[in-house]
Amino acid sequence: MAVVVILVLLAVGSVLFHLLSPWWWTPIASNWIYIDNTITITFWITGIAFTAVVLFMAYCVLRFRHRPGNIAAYEPENRRLEGWLATGTTFGVAAMLAPGLFVWNQFVTVPQDASEVEVIGQQWLWSFRLPGADGKLGTTETRNIVPENSLGLNTNDAAGQDDLIIEGGELHLPVGKPVKMLLRSVDVLHDFYVPEFRAKMDMVPGMITYFWFTPTRTGTFEILCAELCGVGHPQMRGTVVVDTEEDYQVWLAEQQSFSQLSASTETRAIPGKVCSGVPSGVATEQGTGAFTLFEEERECSSPTATAVAASAAQ
Amino acid sequence: MVDVRSGIGEALPPPEVEDVELYHPHSWWTRYVFSQDAKIIAIQYGTTAIAIGMVALALSWLIRLQLGFPGTFELIDAERYYQFITMHGMIMVIYLLTALFLGGFGNYLIPLMVGARDMVFPYANMLSYWIYLLAVLVLAASFFTPGGPTGAGWTLYPPQAVLSGTPGGRDWGIIMMLSSLIIFIIGFTMGGLNYVVTVLQGRARGMTLMRLPLTVWGIFTATVMALLAFPALFVACVMMLFDRLLGTSFFMPAIVEMGEQLQHGGGSPILFQHLFWFFGHPEVYIVALPAFGIVSDLISTHARKNIFGYRMMVWAIVVIGGLSFIVWAHHMYVSGMNPYFGFFFATTTLIIAVPTAIKVYNWVLTLWRGNIHLTLPMLFALAFIVTFVNGGLTGLFLGNVVVDVPLSDTMFVVAHFHMVMGVAPIMVIFGAIYHWYPKITGRMLNEAMGQIHFWISFIGAYAIFFPMHYLGLIGVPRRYHELGEASFVSTSIAELNAFISVMALLVGAAQILFLFNLVWSLRHGREAGGNPWRATTLEWQTPETPPAHGNWGKELPVVYRWAYDYSVPGAPEDFIPQNQPTPGRLSHEAAS
Numbered sequence: 001m002a003v004v005v006i007l008v009l010l011a012v013g014s015v016l017f018h019l020l021s022p023w024w025w026t027p028i029a030s031n032w033i034y035i036d037n038t039i040t041i042t043f044w045i046t047g048i049a050f051t052a053v054v055l056f057m058a059y060c061v062l063r064f065r066h067r068p069g070n071i072a073a074y075e076p077e078n079r080r081l082e083g084w085l086a087t088g089t090t091f092g093v094a095a096m097l098a099p100g101l102f103v104w105n106q107f108v109t110v111p112q113d114a115s116e117v118e119v120i121g122q123q124w125l126w127s128f129r130l131p132g133a134d135g136k137l138g139t140t141e142t143r144n145i146v147p148e149n150s151l152g153l154n155t156n157d158a159a160g161q162d163d164l165i166i167e168g169g170e171l172h173l174p175v176g177k178p179v180k181m182l183l184r185s186v187d188v189l190h191d192f193y194v195p196e197f198r199a200k201m202d203m204v205p206g207m208i209t210y211f212w213f214t215p216t217r218t219g220t221f222e223i224l225c226a227e228l229c230g231v232g233h234p235q236m237r238g239t240v241v242v243d244t245e246e247d248y249q250v251w252l253a254e255q256q257s258f259s260q261l262s263a264s265t266e267t268r269a270i271p272g273k274v275c276s277g278v279p280s281g282v283a284t285e286q287g288t289g290a291f292t293l294f295e296e297e298r299e300c301s302s303p304t305a306t307a308v309a310a311s312a313a314q
Numbered sequence: 315m316v317d318v319r320s321g322i323g324e325a326l327p328p329p330e331v332e333d334v335e336l337y338h339p340h341s342w343w344t345r346y347v348f349s350q351d352a353k354i355i356a357i358q359y360g361t362t363a364i365a366i367g368m369v370a371l372a373l374s375w376l377i378r379l380q381l382g383f384p385g386t387f388e389l390i391d392a393e394r395y396y397q398f399i400t401m402h403g404m405i406m407v408i409y410l411l412t413a414l415f416l417g418g419f420g421n422y423l424i425p426l427m428v429g430a431r432d433m434v435f436p437y438a439n440m441l442s443y444w445i446y447l448l449a450v451l452v453l454a455a456s457f458f459t460p461g462g463p464t465g466a467g468w469t470l471y472p473p474q475a476v477l478s479g480t481p482g483g484r485d486w487g488i489i490m491m492l493s494s495l496i497i498f499i500i501g502f503t504m505g506g507l508n509y510v511v512t513v514l515q516g517r518a519r520g521m522t523l524m525r526l527p528l529t530v531w532g533i534f535t536a537t538v539m540a541l542l543a544f545p546a547l548f549v550a551c552v553m554m555l556f557d558r559l560l561g562t563s564f565f566m567p568a569i570v571e572m573g574e575q576l577q578h579g580g581g582s583p584i585l586f587q588h589l590f591w592f593f594g595h596p597e598v599y600i601v602a603l604p605a606f607g608i609v610s611d612l613i614s615t616h617a618r619k620n621i622f623g624y625r626m627m628v629w630a631i632v633v634i635g636g637l638s639f640i641v642w643a644h645h646m647y648v649s650g651m652n653p654y655f656g657f658f659f660a661t662t663t664l665i666i667a668v669p670t671a672i673k674v675y676n677w678v679l680t681l682w683r684g685n686i687h688l689t690l691p692m693l694f695a696l697a698f699i700v701t702f703v704n705g706g707l708t709g710l711f712l713g714n715v716v717v718d719v720p721l722s723d724t725m726f727v728v729a730h731f732h733m734v735m736g737v738a739p740i741m742v743i744f745g746a747i748y749h750w751y752p753k754i755t756g757r758m759l760n761e762a763m764g765q766i767h768f769w770i771s772f773i774g775a776y777a778i779f780f781p782m783h784y785l786g787l788i789g790v791p792r793r794y795h796e797l798g799e800a801s802f803v804s805t806s807i808a809e810l811n812a813f814i815s816v817m818a819l820l821v822g823a824a825q826i827l828f829l830f831n832l833v834w835s836l837r838h839g840r841e842a843g844g845n846p847w848r849a850t851t852l853e854w855q856t857p858e859t860p861p862a863h864g865n866w867g868k869e870l871p872v873v874y875r876w877a878y879d880y881s882v883p884g885a886p887e888d889f890i891p892q893n894q895p896t897p898g899r900l901s902h903e904a905a906s
Contacts, residue, residue, distance in 0.1 A: 003688060003696065006773070010700065014780060023784040023810065025720075026802040038717050046707035053678060053703050057696060060681040064617075065688060071888070072619035072881035073683035081679070082623050082672065089671040093710070097664045100714035101657055107716055108653040123479045123572065142568040145575070152570075183650070186570045188474035189583060191648065191723060195789030195802045198720040202650045204583050205473060206567025209650035222801045226723040226791045228467045230479030231392045234794040 007058035011051045018047065029196035029221060029242065031178075031214040034103040036198070042096050049092070107199070110212045114178040117171070120151055121183070121190030121203045124232035126223055127151060128171045132162025132257055142186055142205065152186065153258055164255040170239045171223075173215050174248040180212045191227035194240060202227050215242040326520050326872060336431055336864055348444075350436035351863055352421045355443045357754070359417035362443075363410050364829075366450050370405035371822050373398045382815025384796045392795040393481040396465030399793065401457075403468030404491070407597065408498060409450055411739060415604040416502070416540065417446060419746060420509050420533045422754065426853035427530050429518025429871045429893075431864045434511045438504040445501030452494040461485025467793060469594070472565040472586050473578075476558040479571070488558060492551040499544045499551075509537045518852070518893075520873035524628065525892070527851045527877040528621060531628050532607020535635040536600045542639070543600065547593035550586055557581070587649055591642040598735050599638040603631055605742040606673055609695050611877070612745050613677055615849045616692035617684030618888050620878035623676045630669040637666045647718045656715040663713035667706070674703055685881065685888070689847075690764045694745030697772040698738050704776075705734025708783060723793075726786025729779045737775045744771065744828070751832075752846050756859050757839030763831040767824050774821035778814050785810065850889050851877050 028036060064070070118129040118137055129151060131137045138153050138160015145152040150167060153160040173179055183192055185203040193200035196219075201211040223238035243251060256264075339345035349355060376398050380390040390398070421439070425432050433439045456463040465481030466474060466488060478484045482491075513526070513534045526534075553564040557578070565586045566578035614621040621627060643651060643659040677699055686692065708730040711717045721727065744767075751759050786792075788803050797803070845854040857867040871893040879890040 003693065007696070007700070010773075010776065014704075017781065017784075021781075021784065022804065022806055023781070023788055025787050026789055032720075035716055035720055038714070039711065039720075042711050042714065042717060046710055050703055050707055053674065054700055057678055057681060057699060060678065060684070061686055061688070061696070064681065064684050065686045066618075070685045072617065072685040074620065074881055074883055075622070075683070076620050076878070077623050077625070078679075082626055082675075085675045086668060086672055089668050093664045093667050096710055096714055097660065100660060100716050104653075104656050104660065104716040107719065108656070122570070142570055143575070143579075145570045147573065187572075188477060188479065188569075189471055193723070193789075193791065195720075200719060200722065201648050204650045205569055206580075206582065207584075207650060220801075224789075224791055224800075228396075228471070228474065228793045230474050230477070230483075231396060231465070231481065231795075232479065234392070234791075234796055234798065 001062075004058045004062045007054055007061070011054040011058070015047065015051060018043070026195050028198060029194075029215060029217050029219060030198055031216055032107075032198040034099075034106065038096075038099050038103055041099060045092050045096055107211070110180050110210070111178045114180040114212050116180050116182055117173070118182045118184060119171075119192050119203070121185040121192070121225070121229070121236075122187050123230050124225070124236035125168050126171075126192075126236070126238035127168060128166040130164040130166070130252070130255070132164060134159055134162060137182070138163050138258070140184070145186060148262065155262075161257065161259040163258045164252070165258055165261055166255060170241055172241045172243050172248055172251045174245050175215050175218050175242050178212055178214045180210055183209045183211075188229045189227045190225050190229050190236070193224045193226035194221050195224070196221050200226050218242045218244060326874075329519055333431070333870055337436055338863070348440060350432070350440045352425050352433045352436070352439060353754075353861065355439055356418050356421035358443050359413055359421060359446065362447055362450055363414040363418060366405055366454065367410035367414075368825075368829075369454070370402045370410060371825060373402040373405075375819060375822050377402060378815040378818040380795065382812045382818075384798075393462075393465060395795040396467070396793070397463045397481050397487070400465050400468055400470075400491075401453075401463050405453070406736065407468065407601070408495070409453065411601045411735070412502070412540070412597070413446060414743060415601060415739070416509065416533060416537055417443065417505055419529075419604060419608065420537065421505070422750070423529055423853060424509055424512050424533060425516065426856065426861060426865060427527050427851055428513060428516055429521055429852050429866070429873060430512055430516035431866060431870070433508045434516050435504075435508050439508045442501050442505035442508070445497060445504065449494045449498035449501060452490055452497060456482070456487055456490035456494070459486035459490060461487055464488040464491045466491075469587075469590060470554070471590075472554055472557065472583050473567075473569055476554065476566075477569075477571055489555065492555045492558075495551045496548060496555075499548045502540065502544060506537045506541045509533065510541065518871050518873050521852075521892075524625065525873060525876045528607040528610040528624070528627055528631070529604070529851075530607065531631050532603040532605070532610075535631050536603040539596045539603070539635050539638065540600045543593045543596035546589045550589035550593070553589075554586065584646075584649060584651055587646055588643070588651075591645045592639075594645065595642040596635075596638045598731075599634055601735050601739050603635060605698070605739040606631060608746045609698050609742045610677065610680075611851065612691045612695045612742075612749055613680050614878055614880060615749075615847050616689050616695070617681055617686045618880045619680055619684035620880050621676065622679040622682075623672075624876065624878060626672060627676055630673050633669045634666060637662060637669075641666060641713075644713050644715070644718070647715050648722045660713060660715040664710065667710060667713075670706060674699065674706070689748075690759070690761065690768060691745040691749040691847075693768050693772075694741045694748065697768070698741040698745065701733055701741060701772075701776065702738035704780065705730055705732075705738055709734060720789070721786055723791055724786035725790045725792055726783050728792045729782035729786060732782075733779045737779060741772070744768070747832075749847065750853075751835070751839075752842030752859075753853055753856075754860055755836055755839070756842055757835055758842050758846065759835045759839060760831050763827055763834075767828045767831065770824035771821055771828075774817050774824065778817045778821065781810055782814060848887070848889050850879055850891050852892055855891050855893050 116137055120127040136159040138157040140152045141154055142152050183201055183203040185205045190203040191200055197213050199211045199213050201209050220241050223240055225233055225236035337350050376390055379387055380395055461482050463482055464487035474480045475488050476483050482488050556562040557564055557566050563578040563581035565583050566581040568579045569576045610621050641663045643655050644663045647656055748759055844859045852871055856865055873892050874895045875892055877892055881888045882890055
């Protein structure tokens with residue numbers, strides 16, 4: 001009998017937890033309310049199925065538990081019942097899949113008027129790039145990355161010169177305008193994730209991925225990395241601020257373009273801040289001996305690293 | 315009503331081959347250590363898997379201590395935390411669940427249930443275990459290498475798995491892990507071929523495929539899948555080892571690591587994910603299908619009723635096995651692969667829900683109008699249905715591509731897969747051990763300890779993983795050593811995390827009681843006799859308990875009926891063994 005009570009409590013308790021607990025999704029700040037709706041539909045269908053199965057089991061245990069003289073029925077198959085159950089399940093599954101695919105079609109269809117913003121992930125920092133006055137982002141190449149061109153823009157691509165570069169700072173977006181997030185990584189997998197926007201997508205070195213959304217309310221939101229990217233993964237946070245159009249324009253005017261940044265780095269070189277020049281292959285491959293997490297200034301060719309490299313080469 | 319007991323009244327086919335002589339051990343070493351007897355190999359597989367599983371259990375405690383009480387335990391820093399989650403995941407999925415279901419239960423049950431004297435290739439079978447043991451040792455050794463084990467997450471995604479930002483990436487950890495997996499797959503292949511060929515070629519006279527117990531169908535189908543899926547993991551491991559050791563670029567594009575250009579270029583990280591999940595999704599069912607099969611037999615036996623819809627159950631196993639090879643990319647909806655793949659993989663994934671649901675219906679319909687004995691195996695079977703239905707239904711969230719977008723990489727995923735391929739199959743493992751322990755040892759497990767073990771494990775595990783879904787719904791990402799301050803969550807989730815951790819410690823402790831019971835009952839358990847559950851399948855009809863070398867004495871059994879003749883109207887007992895020719899006569903009478 002304990003089994004029956006526990007099964008009923010478990011089913012009822014799960015439903016009550018779902019309805020009454022304070023833990024529920026954070027208020028949405030994007031157009032993907034459709035995703036929330038699909039989740040709600042799925043909760044209803046699966047919740048009913050779960051409760052029904054568990055309660056039916058509890059009933060069976062109560063009604064057909066072993067007692068003296070109790071004899072089980074002998075019924076190997078019941079084609080009709082099996083057919084009905086299979087058909088019902090198929091409809092339930094279709095009721096979840098159809099809205100799911102419908103919304104997915106919206107998710108993968110980027111509106112024509114979406115503006116482009118590039119997000120660059122690296123261990124463990126977010127950077128952003130916005131198109132300049134020409135409305136176009138210049139091309140990039142991981143091989144181009146050097147200290148004075150940390151996002152790897154192609155310097156001979158004119159479209160890139162006026163691109164606005166935001167390294168490690170906040171990203172601002174105007175409210176109510178669709179935006180296509182172009183995602184790029186220079187080292188390992190990352191994932192651009194803002195819980196309030198509902199959308200997320202991995203960032204893969206060697207390719208550019210994307211998703212789109214429309215911010216629907218102003219505010220400051222936290223960017224998380226959602227794909228394991230090494231020991232600093234939980235600390236890889238950023239901030240995205242959704243502004244009114246006026247505030248956005250003010251912010252936009254404050255940002256520096258690629259050509260402005262290049263000009264300033266040429267005049268004031270920062271010795272020791274980052275390794276100057278790209279070191280030789282062997283040292284890079286093996287030189288991890290002197291690596292410490294979040295070290296402000298990283299030595300590239302420390303004696304330890306060179307020693308490791310030398311011993312590995314032998 | 316359709317009669318599924320196919321072949322009743324047909325003449326028995328003559329034996330196709332003569333009974334062949336087995337290898338007989340000549341010394342203690344060849345009898346108990348380098349044994350070629352599948353039953354001994356099964357016990358070796360089982361004890362090794364449980365031993366390494368205890369390491370994974372201890373790791374889960376450490377993981378939960380960190381998540382429940384962040385900052386309290388200085389021992390668990392970020393590097394160690396990632397090493398713990400990686401080793402916990404890999405051990406549980408590969409070295410415990412796969413090894414225990416196929417190497418453990420497969421070895422013990424296949425020859426006995428199909429009526430064979432042993433596996434068809436006993437020597438390869440023995441090698442399979444020793445190579446598995448080597449793989450386990452290599453894996454365990456990585457804890458003691460410079461830099462410690464890999465902390466790349468059990469999915470081992472490159473490039474981070476082989477770079478310096480990940481523990482073990484530039485040290486020994488990842489090399490040991492990949493080597494261990496390669497060794498495991500080599501060993502598994504030897505065992506796997508054995509299981510498949512034994513089921514196809516080693517069955518007793520009269521044991522048609524459609525008379526096989528569902529346990530055998532589950533293990534057989536899972537083994538076929540494993541033989542097709544593991545090669546994808548094998549090549550992925552070899553390629554990543556080359557990338558790490560020889561400087562190739564299979565999975566490595568141009569990379570700037572911490573400001574330094576690496577000498578890689580042109581590779582694809584997503585290629586690894588496709589290879590990994592082409593193995594990884596079938597792997598879910600490699601664990602689940604044996605559990606499906608075993609639980610069907612537990613429910614049928616302990617409800618004293620034939621499994622409902624046997625043929626549908628067999629076809630569901632086969633269809634799930636087939637479909638599971640075309641759903642792998644549902645693990646990759648937000649991986650950056652072409653988003654249009656989402657339509658195809660969401661559809662195939664949700665289609666798989668239909669045969670899976672049919673299996674659930676048939677289990678509960680077997681209970682319906684049964685004669686349910688609430689024995690420990692039955693209790694664990696009920697717990698399996700509850701946790702499997704729960705975990706299976708949350709799979710409909712994650713499989714439905716657009717719903718996966720907000721939930722992917724959050725604690726919802728962690729809760730889902732623990733419920734569906736952690737808790738549920740382990741409930742079956744427990745049920746199966748309580749069920750077959752009397753056959754393996756001749757004694758029953760202690761009932762009181764078993765009851766305590768059951769209630770803590772079942773309710774505790776549900777209390778761990780059910781609320782965890784809601785953490786993911788809020789947006790708490792997985793694989794965070796410490797969430798810290800986050801604007802989108804209320805501080806009350808700290809209490810929820812602490813509650814989950816306390817539950818995890820408790821459930822872990824209950825497993826120690828279970829291990830104690832396993833040892834204690836060897837000597838002090840009640841004498842079981844040959845067939846304590848009054849079951850129909852062949853393993854319970856052996857002349858000796860535990861079964862002797864060669865299983866069947868002089869004469870191989872002959873099979874006259876399907877495995878589910880429980881409570882047949884008109885029969886004198888509520889079960890008719892498979893090797894009994896007519897309902898009235900018991901098999902041991904027929905033999906004498």
